[in-house]
Every structure is written in C-alpha cells, then in structure tokens.
Amino acid sequence: MSDDRISIRLTNIPQAASDLPNAWRWIKAMLFSGRRVLLEARTETRSAKQNRVMWSCLTDLSNQVTWFGKKLTKEGWKDFITGHLDGQDLVPNMDGTGFISIQRGRSTSQMTIKEMIAVIDLCHAFGSDKGVIWSVTSLGINEVDQDTGEIMGGVQS
Numbered sequence: 040m041s042d043d044r045i046s047i048r049l050t051n052i053p054q055a056a057s058d059l060p061n062a063w064r065w066i067k068a069m070l071f072s073g074r075r076v077l078l079e080a081r082t083e084t085r086s087a088k089q090n091r092v093m094w095s096c097l098t099d100l101s102n103q104v105t106w107f108g109k110k111l112t113k114e115g116w117k118d119f120i121t122g123h124l125d126g127q128d129l130v131p132n133m134d135g136t137g138f139i140s141i142q143r144g145r146s147t148s149q150m151t152i153k154e155m156i157a158v159i160d161l162c163h164a165f166g167s168d169k170g171v172i173w174s175v176t177s178l179g180i181n182e183v184d185q186d187t188g189e190i191m192g193g194v195q196s
Contacts, residue, residue: 045062045065047059047062048083066078082151082152083151083152084148084149084150084151084152085147085148085150085151085152085154085155086152086155088179089152089155089156089159090147090148090155091176092159092176092177092178092179093117093147093155093158093159093162094113095174095176095177096159096162096163096166096173096177097113097114097116097117097120097162098113098174098177099166099171099172099173099174099177100113100116100162100165100166100171101113101115101116103166103169103170103171103172104116104166104169104171106119116162117147118140118142120158120161120162120165121142121147121158122140122142123161124154124157124158124161125142127140127141127142128140128141129141159179162177163177
C-alpha cells in the first residue's frame with residue numbers, strides 16, 4: 040500500500056467487514072490532512088488469464104475459419120464475437136455502395152469476469168460448430184498431467 044493509494048479486492052462478506060474499517064481509517068486520515076479522496080467501487084474486470092485465453096481463441100478462429108469466403112484477423116474475430124454481446128448497427132458506407140457494421144459495446148478490458156466468460160464461451164461455441172481444433176491455450180489449460188492426461192486448470196480462473 041502506498042501513501043497515496045489503497046486498493047482492496049473484496050471477495051466475501053467477512054473479509055469486507057474486516058478490511059473496510061481499515062480503508063475508512065486511511066480515508067479519514069487523508070481528509071484530515073487536507074487531501075481529496077476519490078472512492079470508486081466497481082465489479083472486478085476480466086483476469087489476465089481470461090484475456091490470454093480469449094486471444095488464443097481468436098487466433099485459432101483466425102487460422103482455421105473462413106467466414107463467407109473471408110479470412111478474418113484476430114481483431115476482426117474479436118469484433119465479430121463481442122458484437123454478439125452488445126449488438127451492432129449496420130450503416131451505409133461513405134460512398135453509398137455498401138454497408139459497414141458499427142459495434143455497440145465496450146472494450147474487453149472493461150468487461151467483468153462474467154462478461155469475459157461469455158466472450159470465451161461464444162468463441163468456443165461458434166468455433167466448435169465450425170470444426171475448430173482448439174489449442175491447449177484456448178482451452179485455458181495451465182498444465183496437463185503427463186501420466187494421466189488430467190487437465191490441471193481451466194478457463195474460469
């Protein structure tokens with residue numbers, strides 16, 4: 040904890056009841072010393088592991104799926120998949136010869152853990168339907184026991 044910032048990850052009620060009084064003491068001290076305090080409470084955003092799994096899935100899609108005659112980049116697949124969460128608008132292009140899709144939504148870096156699970160699940164559902172053979176990383180596997188083949192970790196964490 041630095042002198043000018045505190046960060047507390049709350050995971051359950053007993054832990055919150057224990058840690059929040061300490062945060063209040065810090066806030067009170069800052070205010071008494073004439074400093075301003077910005078207090079923000081929000082749902083935790085996606086994990087680094089989820090981000091790695093998502094990009095691995097997008098890479099697998101990019102390498103293995105042709106969508107209506109087109110190969111999409113990883114970034115193109117990201118727009119395609121995340122567009123299914125918040126929707127997209129189809130608008131005429133600048134010269135009126137076609138249409139472009141404008142995504143309504145947010146960057147995945149601002150998504151909650153639950154929203155990122157939905158993104159990864161969409162990747163897996165769509166890709167599996169298209170015959171994608173997922174890389175170990177896309178399945179979120181940390182390690183496979185070499186003797187038993189047991190998966191030692193998964194996507195959710």
